[in-house]
Amino acid sequence: MSLKIxxxxxxxxxxxxxxxxxxxxxxxxxxxxxLVLYGQHADSRCHYCTQPLEKDRITCxxxxxxxxxxxxxxKNDIxxxxxxxxxxIEWPGFAFDADTRCAIRILTQISIEQKLGQQSAQMIPADGESEFIYSEDYNSKTPTAIDVLLLAGNNEFDETQNESQRRFVSRVIFGIIVKSLPLYASKPLLPQFMKHTNRYKPNPDNEMQVINESQQNTIQENEEPDSPRILNGDDYVNLLDAVLCIVERNAFTVRPELGFSVNPSASLVNHSCAPTASFLNSGVNKRPVSQEQLQLQLQGQQQLNPPSQPQxxxxxxxxxxxNEELSINYMPLAIHVFMQEMRDVQKYATIVGLLSDIQREGEEVEIED
Incomplete structure (x- = not known):
């Protein structure tokens, strides 16, 4: 690949x-x-691969x-x-709040990696780190939780800003999910999400309790250096606030307007009024449509085609x-073509075939490797 960060x-x-x-x-x-679907598509599309549902659908x-x-x-939708x-279940309105559901899914990924560790290497560098060169195998890698947390979001969140709508939602979500999704002051969380945890400890009823300075010193002396400490309520709310902002600023539409996804490696491209590149949906594999086809696949008579998510x-x-910065703009590609043609007339013929395909929204676009 010919890209670097x-x-x-x-x-x-x-x-x-x-x-x-x-x-x-x-x-x-x-x-x-x-990835999350918008509420209006909840009963007509698969919540994992986004394919249309048939009569043999499975409901949670x-x-x-x-x-x-x-x-x-x-099984794949972990x-x-x-x-x-x-x-x-507790707040049915969240079913139609895609931002909130996406943020909860990101927190679940953090929890999974805290329990099992990262299953693959980090894909993107932190701000200020040395240059990072993409390799071909990064196209097949699944993003880690740290890749999501490193995306541009609300890096100046303040727990005293209790009046913001997003912070209110964060507190509501915290109260609902903290029992089923406890998080710890350990990887992959970043230091800014753990400002208060060292001053708190959980009591037997799983509530947060302030401890005085002498107790804190005693606890720190007796604990193992890397022992996990439960994330304090204020830190948990700060994390939720930041993740909601990351979702708002980094979501990509799953076409045709089915929902949206967070794709970390695609988020490190800035906007421009004269873009050099464009984002496309890649489409998804078609699922087996009958038990007979599934049996043929298992017997090796048909190629196994497992479900996948849009990329x-x-x-x-x-x-x-x-050494030129890549830039994009969320306009239709037809407008991109017109603007770029004003800069470089010769390239128009190269992508006119691509353009005609992209106008058929929702179809997979084949692009030359």
């Missing part, structure tokens, strides 16, 4: 080219960290809201339980020289 003063992290990029080249395929037995097209999709499920692809729309 570098730190730019005043801009944070940016994605730049390592070599000349021709128009119409697929630059990056970004896997999903968390607890919340009755999340549905799947197959047992495999239900971020639904227990917290998202519990939130929908976000980044494709060049003009010739890009080396």
């Amino acid at each position: 570098v730190s730019k003063p005043g801009c944070g992290r940016i994605t730049i080219t390592r070599s000349v990029i021709e128009p119409g080249i697929r630059l990056l395929k970004s896997k999903t960290s968390a 037995e607890k919340c009755g809201f999340v549905r799947y097209c197959s047992e495999q999709c239900q 971020l639904h339980k227990p917290a998202e499920c519990a939130a929908i 976000v692809e980044l494709a060049s729309i003009c010739k890009i020289p080396p």
